[in-house]
Amino acid sequence: MIKVQMKDRFWNKYMEVVRKEVIPYQWNALNDRLPDTEPSHAIENLKIAAGEARGEFYGMVFQDSDVAKWLEAVAFSLENHPDQALEETADELIDLLGRAQQEDGYLNTYYTIKAPEQRWTNVRDNHELYCAGHLIEAAVAYYQVTGKRKFLDIMCNYTDYIDTVFGNEEGKIRGYPGHQEIELALVKLFDVTGNERYLELSKYFIDQRGQNPHYFDMEREKRGDTNPFFYHHGYEYHQAHEPVRDQEKAVGHSVRAIYMYAAMADLALKTNDDSLRKACERLWDNLTKKQMYITAGVGSSEFGEAFSFDYDLPNDTAYTETCASIALVFWAKRMLDLETNSKYADVMERALYNGTISGMDLDGKKFFYVNPLEVWPKACTRHDKRHVKPVRQPWFTCACCPPNLARLISSIGHYMYSKDDNQLFVHLYAGNQTDVELNGQMVNIIQTTEYPWDEKVTLSINPETADSFTIALRIPGWCKQPELWVNGERIHVGIVSKDGYAYIQRTWEKGDHIELLFPMPVRRMKSHPSVRVNAGKVALQRGPVVYCLEEVDNGKNLSNIYLPKASRFDVTFDKDLLEGVVTIKGDAVRIDPNAWEDNLYASNDDEQILVEIKAIPYYAWCNRSPGEMLVWINEV
Amino acid sequence: MIKVQMKDRFWNKYMEVVRKEVIPYQWNALNDRLPDTEPSHAIENLKIAAGEARGEFYGMVFQDSDVAKWLEAVAFSLENHPDQALEETADELIDLLGRAQQEDGYLNTYYTIKAPEQRWTNVRDNHELYCAGHLIEAAVAYYQVTGKRKFLDIMCNYTDYIDTVFGNEEGKIRGYPGHQEIELALVKLFDVTGNERYLELSKYFIDQRGQNPHYFDMEREKRGDTNPFFYHHGYEYHQAHEPVRDQEKAVGHSVRAIYMYAAMADLALKTNDDSLRKACERLWDNLTKKQMYITAGVGSSEFGEAFSFDYDLPNDTAYTETCASIALVFWAKRMLDLETNSKYADVMERALYNGTISGMDLDGKKFFYVNPLEVWPKACTRHDKRHVKPVRQPWFTCACCPPNLARLISSIGHYMYSKDDNQLFVHLYAGNQTDVELNGQMVNIIQTTEYPWDEKVTLSINPETADSFTIALRIPGWCKQPELWVNGERIHVGIVSKDGYAYIQRTWEKGDHIELLFPMPVRRMKSHPSVRVNAGKVALQRGPVVYCLEEVDNGKNLSNIYLPKASRFDVTFDKDLLEGVVTIKGDAVRIDPNAWEDNLYASNDDEQILVEIKAIPYYAWCNRSPGEMLVWINEV
Structure with missing residues (x-):
């Protein structure tokens, strides 16, 4: 039993933003009260499923998970900061969830409203088990914080039903989710209930994954779906291309992957499964030593929101979904539970101070889904960079990242x-x-x-x-x-x-x-020589914080800044800047563009201008005037 | 009258390759005699249109243009190297073209076979005028070389008919082609026939372009097509977003753009049109000073095969279609006709020795459609680089580039x-x-x-x-x-x-x-400071030839090569390498990857290894073992 009360200038500020801004904003979003925004319809879906409203299902097939992540964030927030009104709202929502639950325990508004007879016919694409997983996580958190069992009972009821649906026994589906998530949730449910069936079901999903004959193919055939799978015609996207214990590299959709690795680490610990542990260690090494940005962003390919391959880490087209870095925190903590080794905590810390919180602006009102390490706003009009937004957005049709950040930040104490x-x-x-x-x-x-x-x-x-x-x-x-x-x-x-x-x-x-x-000199970080895009470049890091240059401080064309090897840095805590950050200043040079004639190419010697650069923490970029941003700086 | 007989070690070798390899190969392609290749069906389409075979049209909507470009290349080849058998084959094909021509002069197999009643209902997308343009160019060349009028008469006949279809007069279509090409062809037809109507029709298409109400919209409405245009919902793609004289920047599909600019230069000269001349000069400056790769590759965006915006010149995702550099040669020659200024010839030469011929391997058997300046073969599996092929291909479904190269090389004497x-x-x-x-x-x-x-x-x-x-x-x-x-x-x-x-x-x-x-020291070329991707990098150029590093000479990971500012170069003509090229050797350093622990990021000092690099002409890359290639080299 560890009970942490955060009293931290850095994190409590974020927790307050989540409590005062993000949670109420998301509640309005779920209830379709936001002007100029696509309706969420998530609460309305529940009401329709409960028979209390009429209408059609609307939203993503996984719209229920937004409700779940909101409830989980509320639970963690109540843990830090009791709030009777908020708890009552949550209780009412839980009651509604109960009424939307079907007789047999099933709870998913998409299928309940749209196609009740088609339950479990497309677990590859349609996120039923993913939504169940998030609801289970929320129910566990709510029970742990409030002691109230109702939500937990609803989800035990649902899980008991799921357990009758999936398994190797005659008449059961030998499948597993297209989007992993329930695996780690089931371990949490086991933790609070002690019910071994939940642990076994989690293990079943993990063990079954990628076995031959391939369940997604069988399911597809049964549906009469003859399309090849969109992702290079294979199931690397779902990490279902081979049994998990055989997997050597992080591949495919990065959030799915890391949620699964987290569950594998849980199971390795709880079932004392050495082959799972070894797979986790192998995948950890591959991900963190070959496929992770210095911000702990992961997923370098927009296509499939996916990992690419070793050392392929482009800065300007990175996908680096906020949720993927959040998932990395979840996994890191579980690896620490498996083995006390600072390599796991180092990555967890790198993600917490960089690639996760970069996904939200300082006042909690706008969000990045994609967290690039280099932004030239004009280039974001290119078709191949259209996923890279130069400014944070108020909300997303696929609203996975904001509530995920809310639950992470609200539970930051759990990682200490x-x-x-x-x-x-x-x-x-x-x-x-x-x-x-x-x-x-x-x-x-x-x-x-x-x-x-x-x-x-x-x-x-x-x-x-x-x-x-x-x-x-x-x-x-x-x-x-x-x-x-x-x-x-x-x-x-x-x-x-x-x-x-x-x-x-x-x-x-x-x-x-x-x-x-812990002395915190400014460190000039370099990338492994195999990271081609970072050749000749350095990133500034101080303590766990990775820095970047912004146009608002350094003018346009940040690529035209060269940091001499010998230049020294001044470090200042500026309490008025970006809610209080340490900035880094140093001498650098630029090539004088005015000394160029209007040729595009020339062999003249460059005219160098001395300039002072100012770097700010990466996570806080784009909280002032929008513009260019750069993490990896040319060194001369 | 200038009659050039090429006697050049460099170009005659290419001309021989075109004569002995490319022209026969393409003839086999047009006749569907290539194994393991998508059929072209181009000749078969003509036979069907002529009523001499039965079947459906097959191929791209502009399949006829492959026939035209082949005939044009044949004409130029005959000019250099008379060949009775080849001329007879061409004559037979011309006879077939004549038989495929309709009563009223119309000549397009797609519409004749598929939908004769739908002629001219989609000039935006369906390339009727584009195909006509290529056939006219071929007919002019064939007439000039052989003195035979038949093909020319066929095309005058077709053009006279087109002239009855398009124009501002009552009952005529106020349109212009979606893919420019006929504009420059009509000027050539005027040159050999002296018929002013052809010049006026060319001028009509140019003047009408981008006028309001927008013809493509009217046409679309008439067709009942309600889809927005795919390219950012606008007609920049076709350079039809505004009247050509108002255009300030090279935008949209680069081949369409440059074919049009070439016609504009022709018309500026022949009609003494100062506003067209000024537009040409403006567009030339924008393209060559803001949007051109050092290889004279143009079109930095795969989406739309298009220009991007000023100084946006990524090396590894460049589109730089072979045809676009060829088009640049066409345009440059016409700008020279307008004004004797070496800035035009410099670009023409840059294209000829670099970005055009890079599109073909040395033996004329394989082709690049896309000519990147940096290739990491493994990264070409990325979805956003799938257009970048790490090796030349035998043929393309859209086979525009190989015959375009064939006609350029065969007519190289015309540019002297x-x-x-x-x-x-x-x-x-x-x-x-x-x-x-x-x-x-x-x-x-x-x-x-x-x-x-x-x-x-x-x-x-x-x-x-x-x-x-x-x-x-x-x-x-x-x-x-x-x-x-x-x-x-x-x-x-x-x-x-x-x-x-x-x-x-x-x-x-x-x-x-x-x-x-003309002393030819090795020059370290730099890019304008606004070209962000080339910051800190140099490209080697000697004379007009741009150089590159290849993996076969320099090992893997070319980005890990750093060229010290002080290093000197040795230049050698190696007659046995790549059919005889000058190579550049010099001292460089690499970061020793073995001195790195297996961390992805570190702040240690690098261990440098001295290496000798060897650079070869860019155009000749990928003629040995496939692998990495790099033009812009890090400088230290």
Whole structure:
């Protein structure tokens, strides 16, 4: 049991934005109260399914999942900030979900309204199990936060029914979802109910995936659908091209992939399945060492919202869906549960401070679905870059990312720590007050820091009575010279570290304190030489935060900025800029375009102009005047 | 009258390839005799239209144009190399064309076979006038070379009929072609027939284009077609978005655009139309100074096979259709006719030695439709690069480029010179023997050179009797220190030059000779700073030839090659390589990938390895082992 109360300048601001802006805005969206926006119809769909309104289903086939993600975000928000009115609204919505549920437990408005007789005839494309998964996740969260069982019961009821539909037994469907999600949800449902059937059903979906004969083909034939599958005529898109334990590389739709990897990590832990664990480790290595942007954005191809191949990481056509980086946080946390190794927490942190929150503007009113690392707004009119929006959008027809961010941010406290009987693992640094059970007693932990801007972190350890346990502190991979003190006594980090965590085992007494210093010089990051597009370029990173140049600070044509190898950087915390960020300034050169005649090509020596550049955190780009943005800067 | 007999090691080799390989191969293609290839059906379509075979039309709506381009290439080939059998084959085909022609002169197999009542109902999309244009061009060439009138008469007949269909008079169609081509063909037809109606019809199509109400809209309405036009819902695609004289920038489908610009230049000259001339100059400047690759490839967007916008010149997703660079040669020659200025000949030469012939392999058996400046073969599996082929293809369903190259190469002699009464303009340097009428007498010119590999050019000037006239010699824009001698006497180029041509006026006697020296150091070309993708990169150019790196010479991952500013180059003519090319070698560095741990991102100093790079002419890439190719090289 770990109970985290966030008290962090950085994250609490985001949590407040989600609570005050995103959740109410999304509630209005779900209820079709937004002007100038495609209606969501999600609540109306539920009412129609419940027989309480008349009309047709409207929206994406997975429209129900927006309701689920909203409820999950509400649950997490209530955990941080009780709000009776909001809870009542949620309760009413849960009641409506109950009334929309069919006699046999089935709960999906698309099929209930449109084609009740066609349930489960197209699990490849039609997201029934995906929606069920999100509803299960929401029900678990709502139960955990409020203690109310109604939603949980609805979803247990639905899951029990699903369990009668899928399986190897005679008369059951030997299928699995086209969009993975229910697999990890079922593990959560198992966690709170203890019902082994849920764990087994999750394992069934994972084990069955990619087996021959291929279920999607059988299903397709049964439907009389003769079209080849759109994605290169194969099922890499769904990671269903081969059994999951044989998969070597991250392929296909990146959100589907990572949700599945997260479930695989869960199952590897809970069923002690070494082959699944090995598959997870292999896929993790491939994804994070060959296919991940420096922002922890993943999915470099717009076609299929998908992974591409090793080292193919174009910056200006990247897909890097907000949801995919969010999924990476989910997976990273589960890998940490499998193995305490900072390589997982490093990626989790990279995603949290960069590629996830870049998906939302600072006031929570606009969102990026796609998070490119280089934007030339005019080039976004090109047909092959039309997915790259140069400014955040108020909402999307496929509104997956905003509610996904809402639930991530509202549950940020869940990613700070993990524990076993007598060890507390500190994965992330952010202000919080936490109560955790260690050695059978509750220990209060107060973490104080101005991370990610400041280098210092303090933890105050307060057991009720003095006791021996271990505090394992992650040493961030980006930090080359960490320093550590316990009650003022310097401890050599190298000596106590294993796999990137410094283990402090001692008898702790109330008031003991740990101090950490993580020096944060500006680092010039380079890409592996095989990343062709980044050759000769550097990205600036300070602490966990990746920086970018914006036109508003640096003028047009950011590609014409060259950072000399020798130039030094000034770092300033600017409290008035972008709600308080550290900026990086440094000397650079540009080629003087005025010294060019109007030729397109010439062999003259360039005239260089000295300029000062100013870089801001990537996540905060496009919160002022729209314009160009660049992460990878030419070096000379 | 200029009669050029090419005697050039470089071009005659290509002409022989076209004569021996491309023309026979294409004849087999037109007759559906190629195994493992989509049938062309072009000859069969003619037979069906002539009532001599039964069956359906098959192929692209513009399939007839393949026949036309083949006949035009044959004509030019016969000019260089008489061939009775080939001429008989052509005559038979022309007879068939005659029999496929309808009573009223109409000649288009698609409509004749499929929908005779629907003629001229969709001139926007269905290429009737485009096919007519290519047939006219072929007929003119065949008449000029063979003196035979039959084909010319067929096409005059067809054109006379077209002239009854289009125009502002009551009952006529106020339209113009969706794919420009007939405009320039009509000028040629006027040139050989002297019939002013043809010139006026060309002018009509040009003047009418983009006028309001928009003809394509009226036509669309009449057809009952309610779809918005696919290209951003506008007619920039056809350069029909506004009257041609108002157009400021090259937009839309690049081949259509440039064929039109060529016709505009023709009309500006022949009708002494200053507003058309100004439009041509403006469009030339925009295209060549803002939208042209260093290879003279044009059209940076696959969507619409189109121009993009100023300075948007991505190397790896370029469309740069072979036909577009060919069109640029056509246009450049006409601009030279309007104004003797080397800026036009420089682009013509750049296209001839780079972006056109890159479209064909050295043995004339395989072709590129798309000519990128950077190829990572694996990345060509990406959906957004699927138009970029890493190797040349045997044939295309849309087979426009191979016959277009065939006709260009076979007529290369036409681009060498132009003249007025007493001035001969030498635009290009290549071995040839030429007879030209100056001051009323025939003058024999013998040009001798190993251009583009060697720096020296000799012209021997042989009038029958001594006479005063001017020889104007283009000084290539790439040459900074040209030297010039007449009969051994050094002449200061700067003093006699105007607009890039050195004017030598004197009394010429048989045996007079001009010697030119165009020093060809390797030049490190840079792009205008606004070309974002080329920032920090150089392309190597020697003389008119642009170079590239290939994997077969330089290993994988060409982006990981960095050319130090100080490195020097060795230049060697290798007669055994790629049928004889000058190669460039130089010192460079690479980042040692083995010195990288398996991280994707790091801030370590790189380990540099010294390497020697070898560059080959761009046009000759992919004639050995397939692999990566790169024009723009990182500079350090």
